[in-house]
Amino acid sequence: MELSFDFHSPVEPLKFNLFEKYNLTVHIKRDDMIHPFISGNKWRKLKYTLLDAKKENKTHLVTFGGAWSNHLLATAAAAAKFGFTSTAYVRGESVENQNLNLCKLFGMELKFVSRENYRNKENIFNKYHRQDSTTYFINEGGASVHALKGCVEIIDELPFAYDHIFTACGTGTTLAGLAIGVKNNRLHTRLNGVPVLANGAFLYEDINRLDNTIKDVMLHTDYHFGGYAKTKPALLTFIKHFVSKTGILIEPVYTGKMLFCLFDLIEKKYFPPNSSILVLHTGGMTGILGKLDSFGFNH
Numbered sequence: 001m002e003l004s005f006d007f008h009s010p011v012e013p014l015k016f017n018l019f020e021k022y023n024l025t026v027h028i029k030r031d032d033m034i035h036p037f038i039s040g041n042k043w044r045k046l047k048y049t050l051l052d053a054k055k056e057n058k059t060h061l062v063t064f065g066g067a068w069s070n071h072l073l074a075t076a077a078a079a080a081k082f083g084f085t086s087t088a089y090v091r092g093e094s095v096e097n098q099n100l101n102l103c104k105l106f107g108m109e110l111k112f113v114s115r116e117n118y119r120n121k122e123n124i125f126n127k128y129h130r131q132d133s134t135t136y137f138i139n140e141g142g143a144s145v146h147a148l149k150g151c152v153e154i155i156d157e158l159p160f161a162y163d164h165i166f167t168a169c170g171t172g173t174t175l176a177g178l179a180i181g182v183k184n185n186r187l188h189t190r191l192n193g194v195p196v197l198a199n200g201a202f203l204y205e206d207i208n209r210l211d212n213t214i215k216d217v218m219l220h221t222d223y224h225f226g227g228y229a230k231t232k233p234a235l236l237t238f239i240k241h242f243v244s245k246t247g248i249l250i251e252p253v254y255t256g257k258m259l260f261c262l263f264d265l266i267e268k269k270y271f272p273p274n275s276s277i278l279v280l281h282t283g284g285m286t287g288i289l290g291k292l293d294s295f296g297f298n299h
């Protein structure tokens with residue numbers, strides 16, 4: 001079965017004096033270009049999930065997320081594109097924002113649940129959807145074995161065996177998929193994850209739980225800027241610099257932190273000269289809509 005949508009995202013060089021100074025080549029894989037709303041790694045994580053849903057003759061996707069979740073929007077858009085209906089349980093009290101309005105535009109039904117009830121997603125699904133055999137459960141963030149399989153394909157698409165690959169980490173699923181891809185292809189690429197949550201070292205265990213043969217990943221845990229969706233002036237300044245010099249949009253929740261980390265490590269002479277580095281643009285550009293005010297352009 002196919003979903004009649006197959007897009008190999010391009011790899012582009014990044015040019016900065018800093019890279020030249022330390023003799024490094026840096027490329028960016030533009031998974032943000034896969035689709036404006038079925039964005040980046042959220043498409044990678046949905047692809048085999050949706051194929052599984054089709055195989056099981058499911059027609060209604062049920063999923064979970066916060067009000068600014070890239071996964072909710074990706075699921076809403078993918079559901080519309082591939083002929084599913086969709087419902088999302090949104091964490092916390094009822095709110096309105098651009099992300100949720102886009103979800104609604106794609107036909108997604110939204111139900112707000114208290115933070116306490118939200119914790120038990122299986123419970124919510126069983127209570128409201130178990131009787132209906134056409135519904136298909138997709139976990140928060142899209143995390144599943146199917147999601148892992150989709151992320152492995154990122155490595156299969158690469159033209160070149162890089163010394164290092166960098167990605168931002170939420171659940172670590174994308175990083176784990178990359179690690180499996182590196183192993184399957186017998187590459188010597190070192191994988192670097194940048195957790196966007198505080199105390200991100202817990203991801204070593206989570207990644208191991210996803211696949212216990214994964215060993216060689218490095219988590220850079222000091223680039224969370226205070227925690228999930230938290231930001232600091234230095235991060236915003238860096239993002240302005242990066243975007244204005246490249247024409248590639250990044251945002252403060254995921255890709256901004258990952259690239260800040262890369263630039264900082266380069267300045268700290270982390271990489272030997274002549275290293276080749278690939279950063280993964282995991283997309284999520286609508287996330288910036290909720291953050292534009294923090295740049296302070298009105299002052």
Ligand SMILES: *Cc1c(COP(=O)(O)O)cnc(C)c1O
Pocket residue numbers: 040041042070071141168169170171172173174175254255282283284285
């Ligand atoms: C969800 C998301 C991530 C985190 O992916 P995980 O697989 O959960 O680690 C990274 N970047 C962007 C832009 C995302 O939307």
